[in-house]
Amino acid sequence: MLQRLLPRRLDRQVMLLVSLLLGLVMPFFAIHEAAENSERVVESAVLQARALAENIAVTSVEHIVTQDFASTEQLLLRSARFPGVQQIQVADIDGRVIGDVFVDQDGEPVLRYKLQMIDVPGDAYSQLKQSSGVLAVWQPIVGANAVGWVHLNYSLAEAKEIAEQYLYDYMIDGLIMTVMLVGLILLVMRRPLRVLRDAATFAGQLKNKHGEKIPVDQRSVEIEQLGTALNETSENLFEQDAVIKQALKALNTQKSAMDEHSIISITDVDGYITYANQKFVDVTGFSREELLGKKHDIIKSGFHSDEFFAAMWTTISAGRVWHGEILNKSKHGDEVWVNTTIVPFMDESGVPYEYVAIRTDVTEQKKTEQELEKKARSLTQMTDHLEDLVKLRTSELELANTQLLHLNKVKSEFVSVVSHELRTPLTSIKSFAEILQDDLEELDVDSQKHFLSIINEESERLGRLINDLLDLQKMDSGKVDWNDESVDLVVLLNGSAALFTQAYADKGLQLDLEIAADELWVDVDVDRIKQLMANLLSNALKFTERGSVTVGLVARGDEVEVSVCDTGLGIPAQEIANVFESFHQVNSSETREIGGSGLGLAICKDIVEHYSGRIWVESELGKGSRFVFTLPFSAGNAGNVGGVA
C-alpha cells in the first residue's frame, strides 16, 4: 500500500524524503520557537503589569493618606492608557474602592462609580491570578503599614496575539526554508540523479541496444565506475551477441540440415513425446498434435520383443546412449526401419529428465540389404553350381586333355613307329641293291637270285605297309567309301576260308568252319569284311605252328558273333589290351621273324567298330588265341535268327 504510494523514481523519492523530513522538522522548530517567544511576551506583559501596579501603589500611598482621591483617579486614568490594561481599581485595606477605571471598547479609560466594596486578599502580598487571558494583579499599597490594594486587570490577549504571530512567522519561515532546502538538495543532486536515471534507462535498454555507450561522468567515482561498468557490460553483451548469434546460426544451420535427414523426437523421462520434427511427422504419418503427449508405442511395429525395449530403457535410464535399429510402423501401416540413437539428458543430480532420439530412415537400405542377402544367397548357390560345373568341365577337360596328350603321344609314337617300320624293309632293299651293284660280277647266280628275292620280298612288304597305312588313315579320317549291302555271312566266311585253305595246308594246319546256321544276313561292305577275315586268318596262320584254326559263327540276341580260334603261340596277359593298337606286335624275336605290318588288327578294330560291333581276344600263352568280333543283324534277317540261336 505504502509502496504503491511511493514514487518510483529515485529523484522524486529523494525529494519526497527531504520534504517529509523538513516538513516534520520545521513545524516542530517553529512551534518550539513560537512557544518560547510567547512565554517571553507573557512574562514581560506580567512584569509590565506588576511594575504598573507597583508604581500605582507607590504613588497612591500618599493619596490615600491625604485622602486626595481625585489624584488617585487622575493617576488611574493615566495608567489605564498603558496598553493591555483593562481595569485598575484602588481600594483601602478594607476593600472600599477609592478609584476605579476601566478601558471601554474604544480604548478610552472611563472612571466608574467608586463607592463599592471589593474582596481584597487576606494577606498583604502582591498576588497574580490569571484566568481566560486576563491577568489579575493584586498589589498592596504600603506606607508605614498596609493601607490599601491596587487591583489591576491586565489583558494578555495582545501577548498571545504576538505569540501567535510568532508561530505563524516561524511556520512561514520553516516552509520557505523547506522549499529552499529541497530546491537546493535537488539542485545539488540533480546531476548525479540524472546520470543515475540515464544509467538506469540505459541499463533498461541494454537488452535491445547492445554495444551502445553511455557518456561517463567522471565527477563521481561511483558514477564513473557505474558508467564504465555499464559500457563494458554493453560491449560484452554486444560481443556475446555476436557469438550467440553465430552459435545460434550455426546451430540452426545444423538443426535444419539435421531435420532434412533425421527423424527427431524428444520425450520426457516417462517416454511421452514432447517434440517431433517435420521428418518424424512425414515418416510416421501422424500429425504433430497426434504425437505430442503420446508414447512411441504409437509407432510400434510389433517386430521387436519386449526384452528389446526393456534393454533399451535400461540403457538410457542409466544415462547411457543407446544405438540400434528399430522397425516402426507408420499410421498407414508402412514399415519403416530406422537406425536410432537415443541420448539421455541429465539434470545436476545425474537423473535423466529428457531423451532425444535421432533416427535415420534405413528402410531402403534394409530392403537393399535383404535383396542383397537374397541375391548373395542365390549367387552363392549359382557359384556353387558354377563351381560344380567348372569342376565337372575341368575334369572333363582334364580327361580330354589327358586323352589329347595321349593321342598326341600316340600320334608321335605312330609317326616314329611308321618311320621305323618303313625304314626296316627299305634298309634291306637298299643294302642288297648296293651289294648287287658293287659285287654283281663276284656273286654267283644263286646269291644274285637270293638277294633279288629279298629285295622283292621287302618291296612287297613295303607296299603292303603303305596300303595298310593308307587304309587305316582313311578309316580314321572317315574317308572310306562303305559299300554296304545285305550279305549272307555264311557264304562270306566260307569264301574267306577257302582263300586260305591252301596256305594252311602248306603249313600242315587244319582250317575248320563251325557255322550253326544255314544263312545269316548282315548289312556290310563285303570287301571290308573279307579284309577283316583275311587279317584274322593270316594272323592265325602266322602265329600257329601246329594244330588247327577254327572259324565260328553264332547268332546271339540281335547280333552275330564270328570267332577265329587258333592253337598257336598265345598272347601274354599284359599285351592283350594293346593288340588292337597300330604297330603293336607282341615283342618277341619270333613275331619279328613272322613279320607283318602291325596294322592288321588295328584295321580289323576300325571295321568292326564302324558297324557298332565289338572285337576282342581271349588268349592263353602257349595254348592259343581266340579272336572274336560281333556285327548287328540286318533288319530283314530277324526271321532266321530263332533257328540259328
Added chain:
Amino acid sequence: MTGASKKVILICDDEPNIRESIRYVVEKLGFESVLAVDGIEAYDKACALRPDLIVLDVGMPGMTGFEVCEKLRGDTAFAKVKIIILTAFGQVADQEKAVAVGADSYMVKPFSPRSLKQLLCQMLLE
C-alpha cells in the same frame, strides 16, 4: 688277313634280311660274323664270345640296343670293344643317346653297305 687273327663281329638285329646284309659285308671284309636276333641273345653272345666289334640294332625285342650297349660298357672287360649302333628312327635324340650309352659310332637305317664297310675298316684295321 690270316685265320688266326680273324676279328669277330657280333651282328644283332631282329630283322633277318638286315642281319644277312650286314653279315655279307662283314664276311666280304674277311671278318668272322656271329648273329643275334634280339637284345638278350646279343648280350649273352657278347659276354660269351668277346667280339672285337658289335653292330647293335636299337629296336629289338627283349632288350634294346641302347640297353645292351650301356650294360656292356658298365663292364670294364668290354671297355675296348667297338660298338656301332644302328637306328631306324633317325632322330637326333637317338644319336645323342647312342653316344651317351658309350657307342663308338652309329648308322641310320637305311644305311649304305659301302659306308658300313668303310666304318668297319676304319675301326678295326687302324
